[in-house]
Structures are given as structure tokens and as C-alpha cells.
Amino acid sequence: MNSSSYSTSNFIDIFEIYRRYCDIRSSKKNQNSKEALTQLLKLVELRGQASSLYNDLSKLMSYLDLTVDSGRFACFYDFVFFMCRENGQKNITLEKAIVAWKLVLNGRFRLLNEWCNFVEKHQRHNVSEDTWQQILAFSRCVHEDLEGYDPKGAWPVLIDDFVDYMHRIGISNSCSSRIHNRSSSYEDFEDEACKSD
Amino acid sequence: ISTFRLGVNETVRDVKVSIDANDSIHYDNQALYLPGSEDELNDDLILVNISGGFGTGLKIIGSVYSTFKNIENLKAASCVSNSDYPKGRNEMALPVFQNIVLMLFNNALELSVQDTKDNRDEFGSALYLIKLRLNEELEKCLLCLDSDTRKTLMETTKEILDSHISAIPDRGITMLMDGNGVEDMWRLYALFSRLNNAFEVLRHALCSYIMDEEKEGDLLSSLREFKTSIEMMLEESFSRNDWFTNTTKDAFEHLINLRQPAELIANFLDEKLRVGNKGTSEEELEGLLDKVLVLFRFIQGKDVFEALYKKNLAKRLLRGKNSSIDAEKSIISKLKTECGSQYTHKLEGMFKDIELSKEINDSFKQSYQVKSKLSGIEMSVHVLTTGCWPTYPPMDVRLPHELNVYQNIFKEFYSSIYPGRHLTWQNSLGHCVLKAQFPKGRKELTVVLLLFNDAPKLSFQDIKDSTGIEDKELKRTLQSLACGKVRVLEKIPKGREVADNDYFLFNDEFSAPLYRIKVNTIQLKETVEESASTTERVFQDRPYRVDAAIIRLMKAKKVLSHPLLVTELFQQLNFPVKMAYLKKRIESLIDREYLERDENDPFKYKYLA
Numbered sequence: 001m002n003s004s005s006y007s008t009s010n011f012i013d014i015f016e017i018y019r020r021y022c023d024i025r026s027s028k029k030n031q032n033s034k035e036a037l038t039q040l041l042k043l044v045e046l047r048g049q050a051s052s053l054y055n056d057l058s059k060l061m062s063y064l065d066l067t068v069d070s071g072r073f074a075c076f077y078d079f080v081f082f083m084c085r086e087n088g089q090k091n092i093t094l095e096k097a098i099v100a101w102k103l104v105l106n107g108r109f110r111l112l113n114e115w116c117n118f119v120e121k122h123q124r125h126n127v128s129e130d131t132w133q134q135i136l137a138f139s140r141c142v143h144e145d146l147e148g149y150d151p152k153g154a155w156p157v158l159i160d161d162f163v164d165y166m167h168r169i170g171i172s173n174s175c176s177s178r179i180h181n182r183s184s185s186y187e188d189f190e191d192e193a194c195k196s197d
Numbered sequence: 198i199s200t201f202r203l204g205v206n207e208t209v210r211d212v213k214v215s216i217d218a219n220d221s222i223h224y225d226n227q228a229l230y231l232p233g234s235e236d237e238l239n240d241d242l243i244l245v246n247i248s249g250g251f252g253t254g255l256k257i258i259g260s261v262y263s264t265f266k267n268i269e270n271l272k273a274a275s276c277v278s279n280s281d282y283p284k285g286r287n288e289m290a291l292p293v294f295q296n297i298v299l300m301l302f303n304n305a306l307e308l309s310v311q312d313t314k315d316n317r318d319e320f321g322s323a324l325y326l327i328k329l330r331l332n333e334e335l336e337k338c339l340l341c342l343d344s345d346t347r348k349t350l351m352e353t354t355k356e357i358l359d360s361h362i363s364a365i366p367d368r369g370i371t372m373l374m375d376g377n378g379v380e381d382m383w384r385l386y387a388l389f390s391r392l393n394n395a396f397e398v399l400r401h402a403l404c405s406y407i408m409d410e411e412k413e414g415d416l417l418s419s420l421r422e423f424k425t426s427i428e429m430m431l432e433e434s435f436s437r438n439d440w441f442t443n444t445t446k447d448a449f450e451h452l453i454n455l456r457q458p459a460e461l462i463a464n465f466l467d468e469k470l471r472v473g474n475k476g477t478s479e480e481e482l483e484g485l486l487d488k489v490l491v492l493f494r495f496i497q498g499k500d501v502f503e504a505l506y507k508k509n510l511a512k513r514l515l516r517g518k519n520s521s522i523d524a525e526k527s528i529i530s531k532l533k534t535e536c537g538s539q540y541t542h543k544l545e546g547m548f549k550d551i552e553l554s555k556e557i558n559d560s561f562k563q564s565y566q567v568k569s570k571l572s573g574i575e576m577s578v579h580v581l582t583t584g585c586w587p588t589y590p591p592m593d594v595r596l597p598h599e600l601n602v603y604q605n606i607f608k609e610f611y612s613s614i615y616p617g618r619h620l621t622w623q624n625s626l627g628h629c630v631l632k633a634q635f636p637k638g639r640k641e642l643t644v645v646l647l648l649f650n651d652a653p654k655l656s657f658q659d660i661k662d663s664t665g666i667e668d669k670e671l672k673r674t675l676q677s678l679a680c681g682k683v684r685v686l687e688k689i690p691k692g693r694e695v696a697d698n699d700y701f702l703f704n705d706e707f708s709a710p711l712y713r714i715k716v717n718t719i720q721l722k723e724t725v726e727e728s729a730s731t732t733e734r735v736f737q738d739r740p741y742r743v744d745a746a747i748i749r750l751m752k753a754k755k756v757l758s759h760p761l762l763v764t765e766l767f768q769q770l771n772f773p774v775k776m777a778y779l780k781k782r783i784e785s786l787i788d789r790e791y792l793e794r795d796e797n798d799p800f801k802y803k804y805l806a
Contacts, residue, residue, distance in 0.1 A: 090788065130787045130794070137799050154759030154800040157780045 014056040014083075015063070017044060021079050041085060053083060054103055061104065073108075074136060080104050081132045091126035094119065101135070109139035111166070118162050131156045382434035400444045407448035421488050424449060446495075453495040459502035460728050462493055467509035470525060471518050482524055490531055499536060499771035500742065504735045505728055507544060508587045514551050515579055522548075536771055546585035554579045561610055576603050580611070580620070587731075589623050739772060743782045746770060751792060751804035759800045 017040065024036045057080060064076060080100050084092040092100075098116050105112050115135070119127075134156050142149045149155075149163055386399070407427065427445055435441040466489065469482060496502055513519045526548070533541040558577050608620055672695040689700040746769050751757060757765075766779055783802070786792045795801035 128784065128788050130784055133794075134799060152760060154780070154783075154794075154802075156784055157777050160777065160780070 012043060012047070014060050017083070018060055018064075018076075018079055021082060022075055025075060025078070037082070038088075041082070041088065044083065045087075054099060057083065057100070058103060070140075077104055077136050078133065081129060089126075091128050092132070093126055094123055097127040097132065105135075105139060109135070110144040111139075111142075114166060115162060118165055119158070122161065122165070123158060128156075131158055134159060382430060386435050386438075396440065400441060403441065404444050404448040407445060408451050420453065420492060424491065450495045450497065453492060454497045458492065458496045459498050460505055460732070462489055462496065463502055463505035463509055464728075465489060466506065466528065467513070470520055470528075471513060479521070479524070482521075483527065486524070486528055486531065490535065493532075494535065497773040498735070499540070500739070501732050501735045501772070503540065503544075503771075504587070504731050507547070508727070508731055510544060510547060511587050514547060540771065543585040546582055550581050550585065551579065554581075557611070557614070560614075561607060564610055576607065578607055581623075583621075739774075740782060742772075743770065743774065743779065744786060747782060747786060748791060748804075751802060755804050756795065757802055758798075759802065762802060 020040055021037075024033050024040065027033055061076070064072070080103075081092060084096045084100055086092070098120060101109075101112065101116055109115065138149075138155065138159055146163055146166060151160070151163070155163075427449065431437060431442060431445055466486075469485065493499075493502070510525070513525075519525055529541050529544050529548075532544070554577075557580060561578070604622055611620060612618065676695050687701065688695070743766070746766055747762070750762060750765050750769075762783075763776065763779055767774070783792065787794065787802075790805055792802045793805055795803055
């Protein structure tokens with residue numbers, strides 16, 4: 001099927017999946033692309049338990065040059081969501097989302113830790129694609145001190161709640177703890193990565 | 198009689214001033230001219246430069262003084278008519294005067310505030326009058342002063358008042374509102390209008406006054422009266438200030454929505470529109486409806502009202518109990534202008550159904566099926582469009598054979614006119630006229646159910662088996678027949694409640710003065726339960742209503758920005774919704790791929806066909 005370094009027969013590696021994903025995305029959005037994505041998802045599921053998913057993703061991330069083009073990163077970001085989907089469900093579980101966020105948004109979203117803590121404590125439902133995507137937009141246009149956030153905007157309710165929460169606990173307070181936590185957050189991620197190994 | 202001590206340096210003189218019943222002031226003119234008044238001024242001296250003469254100025258200070266006699270530090274007052282007074286003097290004198298006036302004013306205020314604290318109940322409204330009078334006096338005083346002084350004086354007065362305003366409203370508002378003190382309220386409004394934060398305070402006070410209003414008894418009419426009095430106050434005392442108008446509107450909305458207004462109004466209207474509501478003429482009724490509709494505007498859950506109103510209307514229409522179709526239609530058209538045609542669409546459908554049913558019944562009677570196959574019983578059927586009418590729980594009933602035959606023939610007849618339409622019988626809504634032979638005379642009975650043609654005595658279980666009516670409903674029916682006012686059945690053993698092992702007998706002894714007797718079904722707290730469940734159902738429907746409204750809008754506009762969509766939604770939805778709730782519905786629709794966000798602008802939605 002492809003020249004994967006892995007020996008399993010029906011195994012396609014993450015690079016190949018990503019290549020196909022990007023192909024589908026770049027072709028015009030229509031019914032076909034949706035079907036193609038479903039097909040691809042089935043193929044991904046054939047790989048079996050995504051035990052090494054986060055390893056794969058971080059491998060892919062270090063391989064791709066995502067620093068230059070924000071559009072390319074957005075594509076990769078969406079791809080992460082795509083890969084986290086299970087059993088044909090549209091939404092992904094909270095646990096997966098948090099690990100994935102910590103992986104891909106590290107260094108890109110200044111409130112990443114606050115966000116993950118908040119979601120962990122206050123959200124019980126799965127994370128929808130819309131919320132996933134809007135967090136990227138949020139990380140891009142809203143500053144650390146929440147400047148740039150428009151309460152009248154169309155942010156998903158979860159993000160509104162997050163901002164409320166941040167205002168409640170006091171931004172200054174959280175900022176200092178953020179700096180304090182920075183190193184530990186990285187360890188968290190390492191921990192996660194180890195567990196998934 | 199008041200006494201002023203006027204002084205320049207060491208020269209001090211008392212001036213006696215009196216104000217007679219006609220408010221004119223008497224004083225010793227000569228006493229006002231003090232020797233040495235051209236000399237340096239000190240704090241003891243007040244020089245008032247009044248163009249209008251002494252009178253006004255004295256009256257000012259005089260009334261302040263006489264109101265607050267206990268202010269001891271009213272040190273001096275000197276009024277000089279000064280056509281020939283050196284100009285330079287004024288500039289020095291004025292600050293002194295200002296200080297004194299302000300001090301007086303301040304003291305007066307402090308005093309009144311103190312007094313309210315000591316003596317809340319009696320002094321409440323008096324406090325206002327004093328303050329207002331002070332204000333009036335100050336006004337006069339200001340007119341007499343030059344513009345610079347006026348300005349400073351105003352500023353300082355404002356400051357003083359500002360520091361006191363929070364103490365003013367709590368008590369006084371209630372008194373003024375309760376006592377309908379339109380004029381005083383107007384004074385207060387005028388006074389406050391000059392101050393910075395005073396309006397906010399007054400607004401709050403007014404708001405909480407309205408919200409705390411407690412009404413008992415005939416809620417609707419007292420609410421209506423309350424509303425009228427507030428309206429009047431608004432008109433007379435607040436010169437229809439937009440701000441206050443909005444405040445009262447919001448507060449009133451809050452007040453009204455504390456007490457299930459939808460239910461109240463729906464039931465009130467039902468009462469008025471049902472047969473037997475004698476004594477109200479058409480015009481009176483019309484006026485009443487208009488007034489009630491004023492309250493209707495404040496209902497937040499207009500959808501709840503719709504459901505309840507519909508339920509009541511259905512009862513009236515099906516049992517032919519409308520007192521006046523004109524009045525019914527007039528309400529519908531009023532609701533239509535209030536909420537748009539969407540709102541009344543189904544209600545109008547109900548009227549249409551009733552009219553159509555009449556025609557169908559007429560032609561049914563003329564049809565050959567009836568003529569050839571049926572005789573004896575007259576049947577009238579209402580054909581109701583599902584969706585327009587309230588939903589009724591289907592009830593399984595084994596109908597007497599005769600009725601079954603009739604129903605089948607009607608069904609046959611109906612499908613010959615409207616092929617493809619499906620008829621479902623709602624027997625629980627039916628009622629019938631029954632002729633029965635009692636030993637004491639022939640009576641025509643309007644009852645819900647009778648099985649006693651074949652057997653004189655039946656057990657509860659027998660009746661249940663042969664009709665298939667569920668327990669609760671059957672018990673209610675039997676209770677109406679055997680334990681109500683009109684006892685055509687006899688229950689063994691006797692008692693108010695129907696138990697499973699009771700027996701029922703045909704009551705041979707029954708007699709009644711009227712030929713036609715109506716047996717009312719006993720209402721088992723039904724109305725409360727019923728409206729609660731109606732309300733419940735309305736609440737359950739709300740997410741779908743929001744979704745439908747979003748889809749309708751998006752379908753029409755294809756692309757719509759978030760703020761626009763939300764504004765439209767707030768306009769269209771006739772029940773209160775929170776922003777977060779709307780957003781959740783929008784997110785859910787995005788999730789279900791009815792909508793998507795614009796790739797370039799996440800605050801814009803696109804409709805996905």
C-alpha cells in the first residue's frame with residue numbers, strides 16, 4: 001500500500017494519513033470530500049487502538065514545518081481532532097482533547113494551562129469540532145489578559161464560560177501561576193506521552 | 198417671629214422678622230442698615246446683593262431659619278439694598294454668603310436625614326417636603342444671584358445633596374407612591390434631575406418599589422390598577438422620561454412574571470368568554486380585553502400563554518360554550534397585532550375547523566348513508582386538524598355498539614369527501630344527550646357515560662371491563678354521576694370516593710325540576726395539574742422552537758452574522774431566553790451540520806442546505 005517502515009500489512013502511517021487528509025481538505029468542500037473523510041476515518045480505525053497516537057502526532061508535528069504558515073497549522077490542528085475521533089463519532093472525549101491540546105497548542109496558546117484546567121473541572125460533555133476549532137481562533141485573537149475577547153461575539157458557550165471563570169479567579173492571579181506552572185506543564189505532557197507508550 | 202442677628206465687626210443688632218399668614222414678610226427696615234458696614238467684612242456678616250430688594254432674600258433665609266430654629270450657628274444676616282454699594286464689596290461678600298447658605302443647607306439636610314433615622318414612619322414624607330421646599334427656596338435665591346455665584350452655589354449644593362441622596366428614596370418613594378403624591382414626586386424628580394447620580398438612586402428605588410409590590414386577592418385587576426397608577430405617576434411626575442419609562446417597564450415585567458401571568462390571564466379570559474358570563478356588555482368586555490392585553494404585553498412566556506389559551510379555547514369551541522364569537526375573534530386579532538400572525542395561526546385554524554365541521558355535519562345529515570342506515574340518534578362531529586389543537590392523550594374506550602356504528606359511517610362518509618385523510622376519534626372529548634325514563638318523570642340527561650340500559654346494578658369492575666376506561670378517568674366519571682349534585686346513580690356503599698369494590702345502581706328515586714339536566718364531571722384539581730402539565734410541555738418544546746426559528750432565519754438569509762442572528766431571534770421568540778442558551782442551540786445546529794461558520798469569519802454563520 002505504501003512504503004511504511006512498519007511491517008503490518010494494512011497499516012498506513014501517520015504521514016500518509018495526513019497527506020491524504022490534506023488532499024481531501026484542499027479539494028473543494030463538497031459531499032465527496034465528506035465521504036472521502038469518512039473513508040479515511042475507517043482506514044484509520046483499521047489501524048486498531050490508537051495507542052501510539054500522541055507519539056505519532058508529535059512525530060508528525062516535529063516533521064512538519066508548522067511555524068511559518070498559520071493556514072498549515074490550522075490544517076494540522078484540525079487533523080489532530082480528526083485523529084482523535086473514535087467509532088465514527090463526531091465529537092471527541094474530554095480526556096483526549098485535553099491531552100491533544102497540551103500537545104499541539106503548547107507554546108501557541110498562552111492560556112493553555114488555564115484552559116485545560118478549566119475544561120477538566122467544568123466540562124463534562126465531549127468536545128465538539130466547533131469548540132475545537134474555535135479554541136484555535138480564540139488562542140490567536142485573544143490575549144493573555146483576555147483583551148480582544150468580545151463577549152457579544154459568537155464564541156462557543158464553553159469559551160464564554162472560560163472567560164467568566166478567568167475573570168472570577170482574577171487574571172493577575174492566574175498569570176503568575178501560569179508562569180509558575182510552565183515547566184510542570186511540559187512534564188505533564190511527557191507523562192502522558194509515557195503512559196500512552 | 199424670627200430673629201436675625203446682623204453684625205459687622207462688633208456692631209451687632211437683632212432684627213425681628215415675621216411672616217404673616219399671607220406669606221408676606223414684616224421687618225424693621227431701619228435695622229438693616231448697620232453702621233460701619235462699609236468696613237471690612239468678617240465671617241459674621243452676610244451680605245446679600247439682591248436686585249429684587251430685601252424681601253426675597255430674607256424670606257429665603259427666614260424660611261430656612263424658621264424651619265430649623267435649632268441651628269445655632271446662624272450667625273448673621275445683613276441685607277443691603279445697594280444701588281450705591283461699592284462693587285468690590287460684592288466679590289468679597291459673596292463667598293461668605295455662599296458659605297453660610299451652604300452651611301445652612303447642609304445642616305438642614307443633615308438634620309432631616311437624622312430625623313428620618315430617628316423617626317422613620319412619621320417623618321418620611323415630611324422630609325421630602327422640607328427638602329423640596331429648600332430646593333425651591335434655593336432656586337429663588339439663585340435667580341437673584343449673579344451667574345458666577347449661581348454656578349458655585351449649584352455645584353456645592355449638588356455635592357451636598359449627592360452625599361445625601363442615598364438616604365432619601367427607600368422610605369419616601371413608597372410613601373409618595375402609595376399616597377399617590379404626584380406633585381411631591383414631581384418635585385423630587387425635578388430636584389434629582391439636577392444631580393449626578395440621583396436618577397440612578399431614584400430609579401433603583403422606584404424599581405424596587407414596583408418589584409416589592411404585594412398584591413393579593415383579585416390579582417389581575419389589582420395589577421391592572423397598579424399599572425394604571427404607575428402610568429399616571431410616570432406621566433405626571435416623571436415627564437415620561439425614557440429612562441424611567443424603561444425602568445418601570447422592566448420592573449413591572451419582573452413583578453408580573455413572578456406570578457404565572459400566562460395562566461392568570463388565560464384563565465381570566467376563559468372566564469370572561471365562557472357562556473354564562475352575564476352582566477358584561479359587548480363594549481365593557483372589549484374594554485376589559487384591552488386592559489388585560491396591556492398586562493399580556495409583559496408576559497415573558499408568551500408561548501405558555503398560547504398553549505393555555507388554546508386549551509381553554511378548545512374547550513369553549515368543542516362544547517359550544519363561547520359567549521360571543523365576535524369577542525373571541527377580537528381577541529385573536531388583538532393577539533395578532535401584538536405578536537404577529539405566526540402566533541395566532543393555529544388559533545385561527547381552530548375557528549376554521551369549527552366552521553368547516555358545521556358544514557360537514559350538515560352535509561353528513563343530508564347524505565344517503567345517514568338516510569339509509571341510521572335513525573334515531575343525532576350525531577355531530579368536530580373534525581379537528583392535528584397540530585392546530587392541543588394534543589389530547591388517546592383513550593381506549595369500548596363504546597356502545599350504536600355509537601360505533603355511527604362513527605364508522607361517519608368515517609366512511611368523511612373519507613368519501615376527503616380521501617387520504619386519517620380520522621382518529623377522541624372519545625374523551627365527546628359528550629352526549631341521553632334520554633332516560635325515570636319512574637318520576639321523563640328526563641333528558643346530558644351525561645358522559647351510561648351503561649345501565651341492560652342491567653340495573655353493576656360493580657365497578659364490571660363497568661371497567663365493559664368500557665375499557667382507565668381507572669382514574671372512570672372513577673371521576675362515576676363520582677360525577679353518583680356523588681355529585683345530580684345523582685342519577687346510587688352507589689353502594691354510600692360515600693364520596695369511589696372504590697374498586699363499589700356497586701352502582703340505577704337511581705329510581707331520581708327527580709329534578711328541569712327537563713334537561715347537565716351532569717358536570719367533577720374536576721379533580723384538574724385545572725392545576727392540567728395547566729402545570731401544559732406549561733411543562735411548552736418548556737419541553739422550547740429548544741425545538743429556538744432551533745426552528747434559527748433555521749427559518751438562516752434559510753431565508755443564507756449567511757448571517759452572529760449579532761444579527763441573535764437580535765432577530767430575540768425579536769422572534771416569544772419567551773425569555775438567555776444568550777448562552779441561544780448560543781448552545783446554534784452550536785448544536787453546527788454540530789448537526791445545519792449551519793457552519795464562515796471560513797474567514799467565525800462570527801458569521803452559513804446555512805447548509
